[in-house]
Amino acid sequence: MGACLGVCSLLSCVSCLCGSAPCLLCGCCPSAKNSTVSRLLFTFFLFLGTLVSIIMIIPGVEKELHKLPGFCEGSGSVLGVQTHVDCSSFLGHKAVYRMGFAMAAFFFLFALLMVCVRSSKDPRAAVQNGFWFFKFLVLVGITVGAFYIPDGAFTSVWFYFGVVGSFLFILIQLVLLIDFAHSWSQLWLHNAGESNAKGWYAALCIITFIFYATSIAAIVLLYIYYTKPEGCTEGKVLISINLILCLIISAVSILPKIQDAQPHSGLLQASLITLYTIYVTWSALANVPTQTCNPTLLVRNSTGSATATQPLTTWWDAPSIVGLIIFILCTLFISVRSSDHPQVNKLMLTEESAAGAGGEAAAVESGLHRAYDNEQDGVSYNYTFFHLCLLLAALYIMMTLTNWYRPDESLRVLTSPWTAVWVKICSSWAGLLLYLWTLVAPLVLPNRDFS
Numbered sequence: 001m002g003a004c005l006g007v008c009s010l011l012s013c014v015s016c017l018c019g020s021a022p023c024l025l026c027g028c029c030p031s032a033k034n035s036t037v038s039r040l041l042f043t044f045f046l047f048l049g050t051l052v053s054i055i056m057i058i059p060g061v062e063k064e065l066h067k068l069p070g071f072c073e074g075s076g077s078v079l080g081v082q083t084h085v086d087c088s089s090f091l092g093h094k095a096v097y098r099m100g101f102a103m104a105a106f107f108f109l110f111a112l113l114m115v116c117v118r119s120s121k122d123p124r125a126a127v128q129n130g131f132w133f134f135k136f137l138v139l140v141g142i143t144v145g146a147f148y149i150p151d152g153a154f155t156s157v158w159f160y161f162g163v164v165g166s167f168l169f170i171l172i173q174l175v176l177l178i179d180f181a182h183s184w185s186q187l188w189l190h191n192a193g194e195s196n197a198k199g200w201y202a203a204l205c206i207i208t209f210i211f212y213a214t215s216i217a218a219i220v221l222l223y224i225y226y227t228k229p230e231g232c233t234e235g236k237v238l239i240s241i242n243l244i245l246c247l248i249i250s251a252v253s254i255l256p257k258i259q260d261a262q263p264h265s266g267l268l269q270a271s272l273i274t275l276y277t278i279y280v281t282w283s284a285l286a287n288v289p290t291q292t293c294n295p296t297l298l299v300r301n302s303t304g305s306a307t308a309t310q311p312l313t314t315w316w317d318a319p320s321i322v323g324l325i326i327f328i329l330c331t332l333f334i335s336v337r338s339s340d341h342p343q344v345n346k347l348m349l350t351e352e353s354a355a356g357a358g359g360e361a362a363a364v365e366s367g368l369h370r371a372y373d374n375e376q377d378g379v380s381y382n383y384t385f386f387h388l389c390l391l392l393a394a395l396y397i398m399m400t401l402t403n404w405y406r407p408d409e410s411l412r413v414l415t416s417p418w419t420a421v422w423v424k425i426c427s428s429w430a431g432l433l434l435y436l437w438t439l440v441a442p443l444v445l446p447n448r449d450f451s
Contacts, residue, residue: 035380038129042107043331045139046390049103050397052143056099057092057401093402095147097155100162100398102143107391109138114383128383159406165395166404167423170280172389173330174431177276178438180333181269189264204268211271218278219243225295226285232293235285238425242281245432246274252439261442273435277428279326283319284424287404287416294416323400331393334386 110128117124185204192200219239227235250270252258258265288294296318404420 035129039334039381039386041132042110042387042390043334045106045136046103046331046393046397047328049099049139049143049394050401053096053099053397053401056095093405094155096398096401097158097162098146098149099143100394101149101158102139102146103394104161104165104391104398105142105146106139107387107394111384111387111391114387117379117383119378125379125383156406162395162399163404163419163423165392166399167427169389169392169396170424170427171430171434172334172392173326174276174427174434176330176333177431178269178273178435181272182264182438184272185266185268186264188268204266208267208271211268211275215246215271215274215278218275218282222278222282222285226282226288226293228292232290234421235288235293238284239281242277242425242428242432245429246270246277249273249432249436249439252436257443258439262439265439269435273431277432279319279322280424280428280431283323284421284428286319287420287424289416289418320400320403324397327393327397327400331390334389334393 114124114128117128119125120129188200188204192198192204222239223236226232227239250267253265253267253270286294286296399420403416405416
């Protein structure tokens with residue numbers, strides 16, 4: 001809370017935070033789109049909440065949460081059964097859940113407020129693009145209120161909201177990753193064709209080789225550390241299935257008919273999708289609730305002990321750190337992107353239009369360094385969908401920081417459920433099928449334009 005209030009006092013020194021987004025960039029940077037500035041500032045709110053969540057699960061800070069009255073010990077009712085909860089060993093886990101709830105509620109509120117906003121002439125667009133200081137106060141207020149939610153079944157129930165939201169956000173990540181892979185390949189092939197230089201082709205081959213080599217090494221390590229010669233059948237099956245699927249999409253991407261329909265498709269996209277699939281598989285296996293098949297498994301109970309061989313110092317592990325990095329990159333991509341592919345723009349409801357071009361020219365001619373309103377004729381992105389994406393991102397980072405763990409029936413032990421494993425594995429399959437569809441769609445639907 002102190003960190004939040006400190007930032008709040010800092011922001012209050014900037015008088016323009018009570019106004020519209022354009023004044024935020026006065027004298028700071030070249031002319032920018034009002035829509036882009038607003039998206040970046042909402043993303044900043046999400047990152048700020050993520051930072052507070054990370055601070056709360058630091059062991060030293062976690063112990064200080066004891067000072068919150070009723071936050072740990074107290075009577076509760078779960079499914080009609082009275083319980084006495086002593087959660088001293090996972091206060092940080094509970095704090096992250098409440099911070100995730102606050103951020104999700106904040107973005108859900110704005111998603112409702114911004115329904116059917118068509119242009120910046122709508123009075124609600126001023127709320128979207130301005131009044132940042134008051135928005136920050138709203139977020140702080142919701143966060144403070146979230147910590148007064150009665151213990152009871154909140155953590156157990158909110159876990160399933162986090163699972164659903166995280167699954168949907170992983171699908172959004174996959175759409176962005178596939179779009180990024182196609183755009184990357186097209187750009188380098190275009191540069192190679194324009195300059196007639198073999199260096200671009202060499203770079204494509206090197207990057208593709210690195211991705212595949214990393215994927216192969218990761219698969220070998222998964223077999224070594226997450227399976228045993230006898231037992232761990234689930235891990236062997238899941239790794240093998242995803243390995244076979246990755247081989248299939250790699251082979252399909254270079255078939256002659258696919259190359260004729262999509263000349264820019266190739267192994268670069270397939271290698272990137274393969275690498276991400278192996279990461280998701282690793283993340284899923286890190287949630288297998290069997291100690292012998294999961295060397296990274298940690299289970300806390302109410303006495304603060306852990307079932308891992310090493311002392312428990314933090315909830316973070318390697319898959320969570322990688323997931324946090326991917327989360328940051330994808331969230332920034334959502335905030336500033338406009339895809340080269342009309343189909344992706346239509347799906348993501350983000351298509352920068354020429355609206356406001358006159359405002360940009362006027363700003364450049366007058367020498368002003370400020371944001372200009374590029375949405376007078378129509379919004380350049382769907383406000384509601386953008387807030388829903390941030391809502392799902394808040395749920396995803398909540399689950400990532402807590403390693404997808406949840407309390408058991410007694411509310412005294414945090415365990416890793418099979419639910420997390422299957423959600424991640426199913427998301428990897430959905431991503432592979434989605435990429436496969438991008439390859440075969442021009443052949444299945446020849447009358448549609450997939451250029």
